[in-house]
Amino acid sequence: MARRAGIAALLAGATALAGAVQAETVPSFNLYGLPGLVDMPDANMAPDATLALTYGRMGTANRGSVSFQIAPRLVGTFRYTGIENFDHRASADGVYYDRSFDLRFQILTEGDWRPSVVVGLQDFIGTGIYSGEYLVATKTLRPGLQVTGGLGWGRLASYNGFEGFGERSEEILGTGGQPTTDRWFRGDIAPFGGIAWSPNERLTFKVEYSSDEYVTETAQAGFEHNSPINLGMDYRFKSGTQLSVYYAHGSTLAAQLTYAMNPKTLGVPGGVESAPNPVSPRSAAEIADLGWTSDLVSARASTQDRLARSLEREKLGLEGFDLEPRRATLRLRNETYGAPAQAIGRAARAMSRILPASVEEFVIVPSEKGMPASAVTLRRSDLEALENEAADQMLARTGFGEAPRDTPKMDLEEYPRFLWSLAPYFGYATFDPDGPFRIDVGASLRGEFQFTPNIIASGSINKKIVGNLDEVTRVSESQLPRVRTDYAEYAREADPRIPRLTLGFYGKPATQLYSRLTLGYLEPMYAGASAELLWKPSDSRFALGAELNYVERRDYDMLFGLQGNETTDPVSGITRSFPHVNGHVSAYYDFGKGYNAQLDVGRYIAGDTGATLTFTREFVNGWRIGAFATVTDVSSEDFGEGSFDKGLMFSIPVAIGTGQPSRNDTTMTIRSVQRDGGAKLAIDDRLYQRIRENHEPDVAASWGRFWR
Numbered sequence: 001m002a003r004r005a006g007i008a009a010l011l012a013g014a015t016a017l018a019g020a021v022q023a024e025t026v027p028s029f030n031l032y033g034l035p036g037l038v039d040m041p042d043a044n045m046a047p048d049a050t051l052a053l054t055y056g057r058m059g060t061a062n063r064g065s066v067s068f069q070i071a072p073r074l075v076g077t078f079r080y081t082g083i084e085n086f087d088h089r090a091s092a093d094g095v096y097y098d099r100s101f102d103l104r105f106q107i108l109t110e111g112d113w114r115p116s117v118v119v120g121l122q123d124f125i126g127t128g129i130y131s132g133e134y135l136v137a138t139k140t141l142r143p144g145l146q147v148t149g150g151l152g153w154g155r156l157a158s159y160n161g162f163e164g165f166g167e168r169s170e171e172i173l174g175t176g177g178q179p180t181t182d183r184w185f186r187g188d189i190a191p192f193g194g195i196a197w198s199p200n201e202r203l204t205f206k207v208e209y210s211s212d213e214y215v216t217e218t219a220q221a222g223f224e225h226n227s228p229i230n231l232g233m234d235y236r237f238k239s240g241t242q243l244s245v246y247y248a249h250g251s252t253l254a255a256q257l258t259y260a261m262n263p264k265t266l267g268v269p270g271g272v273e274s275a276p277n278p279v280s281p282r283s284a285a286e287i288a289d290l291g292w293t294s295d296l297v298s299a300r301a302s303t304q305d306r307l308a309r310s311l312e313r314e315k316l317g318l319e320g321f322d323l324e325p326r327r328a329t330l331r332l333r334n335e336t337y338g339a340p341a342q343a344i345g346r347a348a349r350a351m352s353r354i355l356p357a358s359v360e361e362f363v364i365v366p367s368e369k370g371m372p373a374s375a376v377t378l379r380r381s382d383l384e385a386l387e388n389e390a391a392d393q394m395l396a397r398t399g400f401g402e403a404p405r406d407t408p409k410m411d412l413e414e415y416p417r418f419l420w421s422l423a424p425y426f427g428y429a430t431f432d433p434d435g436p437f438r439i440d441v442g443a444s445l446r447g448e449f450q451f452t453p454n455i456i457a458s459g460s461i462n463k464k465i466v467g468n469l470d471e472v473t474r475v476s477e478s479q480l481p482r483v484r485t486d487y488a489e490y491a492r493e494a495d496p497r498i499p500r501l502t503l504g505f506y507g508k509p510a511t512q513l514y515s516r517l518t519l520g521y522l523e524p525m526y527a528g529a530s531a532e533l534l535w536k537p538s539d540s541r542f543a544l545g546a547e548l549n550y551v552e553r554r555d556y557d558m559l560f561g562l563q564g565n566e567t568t569d570p571v572s573g574i575t576r577s578f579p580h581v582n583g584h585v586s587a588y589y590d591f592g593k594g595y596n597a598q599l600d601v602g603r604y605i606a607g608d609t610g611a612t613l614t615f616t617r618e619f620v621n622g623w624r625i626g627a628f629a630t631v632t633d634v635s636s637e638d639f640g641e642g643s644f645d646k647g648l649m650f651s652i653p654v655a656i657g658t659g660q661p662s663r664n665d666t667t668m669t670i671r672s673v674q675r676d677g678g679a680k681l682a683i684d685d686r687l688y689q690r691i692r693e694n695h696e697p698d699v700a701a702s703w704g705r706f707w708r
Contacts, residue, residue, distance in 0.1 A: 028196065028204055028234045029242060029258045031056050032122070032130075033065025033077050034102065037194040037208040038230035038246050038254075040156075042148040043116040043138035045106055048072045049264035049617070051625065056256025058248055059214075060084040060221045063256075066648065066670075068625055070617065073106035076627065078648055078670070079123075079130070080431065085221045097436055099672045100130050115139035122156070124180060125646075128170075129216060132156035133185050134192075144200075149193035152211045153185050159213035159228055161190035194230075206232040214249065226250030263623035272659035276314065276345070276708070279352045279387045282380075286357035293325045293358075303354060304411070310350040316343060319367050319453050322408035328355050329363040329408050331372060333453065337661045338622050338653055339702035340366060340693055341391075344376055352383055365403045366694040369506035369685070370410065370454025371514050372403035373694035374538045391706045400696035402538050405508040410453060417450040425462055429469055429487065431673055440467025440491065458684075459501035459521075467491075475571055477640035480676040481578040482567040483525075483553075483605040487674070490524060494558035499524045504685060512537045514687050523682040524558055526551040526605070528580070534687040538695045541590040545688060548583040549681055551605070578607045582681070588688055590697060594618045598688075605679045608632035612645075612678065620701045622653030622665060630678030638677070645678035647671035 027044035030036030033054040035044040046052065050069040057063070065079040079100045086096035104120035115137040123130035136150030154168060168187025194208030208230045217223035227250030234244045242258035292299050300323040307330070308318040320331030328351060334343035344364050351362050362383075364376045377399035386394045425444035430437055442464040449457045472488035490497075502520035509515055516532040528551035536543040555561035566577045584602030591597065598614040610632025618624045629646040636643035648670045655662040692698055 026050060026052070026236075026240060026242070026260045028206070028244070029054055029067070029256070031058055031063060031246070031248075031254060031256055032102070033063065033067050033079055033258075034075070034104065034120075037148060037196060037206045038232040038248060039210050039212055040148070040152075040192045040194060040208050040230075041104070041118070041120055041134055041136050041150070042146070042194075042196070043106065043110075043118040043136050043150075044146075045069065045073065045075065045116070045118075046260070047262060049619070050260055050262050052258055052260045054256055054258045056244070056254060058246070058254035059217060059223045059252045060086075061217065073109075075102075075104045077102040077104075078672075080436065081130070082436070083129075083217065083221055086217075097431065098127055098129050099431060100127075101125050110138070110140065121184065122154075124184070128180060128183070130155055131180055131183060132212075136192075144198040146196045147193070148196070148208075149191070152190050152192055153187060154183060156192065156211050157188040157190035158215050159190060159211050159225075161188035161211065164189040202236050204234040204236075206230075206234070208232075210249070224249070224251035263619045263621065263625065266619075266621050266623070266656070273661050273708075276349050277353060279349050279383050281384045282357040287360070288358070289356075290325055290358050292356050296323070296325075299323065299356070303356070307350060307354045308411075308414075310354055311347060314346045314350060316347055316350075317414075318411065319370070320365075320408035320410050323355070323359070325358055327361040327363065328359045329365065331365045331367050331408050331410065333367050335663065337705075338655055338663050339620070339661075339705040339708075340699045341702040342661065342705040342708050344699065345706035345708065348378055348383055352380060355380075365408075366699075367453065368690045368694060369456065369504070369516075370452060371506050371508045371691070372405065372407070373691050374696070374699070375401045375403045376699065377401065387707065391703050394706060395700060395703045400538060400699070402511050405511055412452055415450060415452050418447070419450070420445070420447040422446075427467070427469055427491070428668075429472060429674065430670055438467070438469050438472065440464050440469045442467070454506040456504045456506075457502070458504070460499055461496055462499055463496045476675060478676045479638040479640070480606045480608070480634060481565075481576040482569070483578060483676045484674055484679045485676050486567065487525075489556045490558055493556040494524075497524070497558035498560075499558065500684065502684075509533075514691055516685065516687055518683065518685070521554065521560075522549075522551065525554055526681060527554050527562060528552055530681065530683055532687055534691060536588075536688065536691050536695070541592070541697070543588040543688060543692070545586040545588070546583070547586070547602075547686075548581070549683075550580050551582065551681065552580060578605060579603070582607075584612075584680070586688075588692075590692070592697070594620075594701075600680075604630075604632060604677070605681065606634075606676050608634045608677055610634075610678065612680070614649075616649070620704075622651070622655070624649065624651035624665075624667075632678050634677040640675050641673050645671065645675060 025047050027035040031039050034041050036042045046069045048069055052067040055064045062082045065077055067077040070076050081098045083096045100123035102122045104118050106118050108117040110116040117137045120134045122132045132154035134150050134152045134156050138146055138148045140146050166186040168183050190211035192211040196204055196206045198204040210228045210230050214223050214225045218225050230248045232246040234242050236242050240260045244256045246254040248254050304321040311318050315336040317333030319333045322329040332347050337343040347364055348362055360380050362378045365372045382397045422445050425442055427440040442462055444460050444462045446460040469491035476485035502518050505517040507515045514534040518530045521527045530549045532547045534545040552562045553565055555563050566575055568575045582603045582605050584600040587599045589597050594617050596616050600612040603609050612630040614628040616624050616626030626649040631644050651665045651667040654664040
């Protein structure tokens, strides 16, 4: 599916990330993309929040993986494998592509005498080709020397195992995607182990005894398993990249490249922007002077005009202003700074230089689409006293509260406003067996006409330059209306295209209540109306929302036509219709330390009903990494390959690549497979994320940039 993005900034950012994780802090990764030896796991853990990308080849299999250290003791891994000469009904041109997910948890951390102990589930919701479980321990005997031993089940018990508990099915699941709980820790058990020796911080040599006999690959793909002994060598570059070479199973040379980064330690992007003006101190006599209040109306008007010009130099906007003898309230528009505390800090400095000296209390109200989101209260004397001190001292004296729904009144003098940009875009599709990754790259002309802060018309026109999304030919097995799986038709016929063209209305009906109404061409495939209501107290970790949509499918040329809510299966010729109305009730919870959960319950585009659980880990610098799963009343057979909708999300701040402050990001959603069940509208500007960014927990988390 297409995604607007600053692709050039993203590529530059990837280069900038080199060196983000020091080599000596990251363990070796095995051929499954996990901390381990050669093929077998060990009990090491990467530093918290490490994101590792691996690509390797052994025998007839290419393996790529994404591994994320979700918490200090919990790791999740997504793996994508292509096995050549594999006899399976889903093979394409002799290659079978398989997706699998792993989880591993550290039961015990290593101590003086105690080893680290990890329990793991491998390919626990996949087809079962790599299905296995393990319990493994690793002990450091001396610096640079580790010994590992463990027990494996399933695939990891296929060589020299002994009878364990219960029976275990060896069937390869046709649709995949189902938790194989009936197999976990059942069947034969086999031991495995190995030794890793690092003579220096760059090199590691490994020898392991493997309990994986590669039964399926030997029988179907011509793999030779002559020995359980594997040998390996890792070389770690200063950037954190790991190059590994192996001699495996007495028959095969293998190699792998691992790239590790850590969003947690990257810092908040930016730094190229100009420095803010210093706080302007006052004398005692100036503080006591209230002579200016004799003509308060005139003083308010002239002060507002000067403050607006000062904020404009800081790339901020004044949406409303109120001035009293001892207090001033600023309604602040921030379209520039990804760290909300940086925008508040710059606004506070500007106020200290412009406002009459008697004004002691500053109330800054961050505004999103014309909706006042919170009220941040600062004392001017604290700004003067603490400007050269640590930011946390200022935070301790700052107050956070609810913003009144319409105070101060909006200043509409600079409206309407027109903004536009010309930038690259890319659209992508993943895991089609005939082409595992397809991409279109082109140019996107975007515009936004702001009638008022909360009435906004926006849209974009995209022109493809190069790509192969239109080459998708495989027909979906889904027995549902083709609400998503005909994306290739849109890719073939829509060039140039209008991905979105909408008119949005944003409001604040009550103090803790926010609203959105969006009309027009809502996303690349659907037009109609979308209404949303969000309840979010500024001091609460909990929020509730509701969204109701009325949609009709757009023509394949993605211009102005509609084609009705009926689709025809190209194989069976069956025509299926789907409802115009869909929507969800949503619950949000912030667990703290960047962990957030969202539960959506309702009706999806195809008419199926169910729930989506999304779990994300977010970082102060704007990175977000998450996973989601949707289960509806559609059976796995009707859903088709994958059984239910699930995937990973990666959101990268554009500022990583440019060095300039920005609120924009590039978001990629990687689904194990795109199907029609559990499909939601891809609407821009949903309320929760933007509103939450201006509430106390998020503002406080970025407070280190208050003085920047």
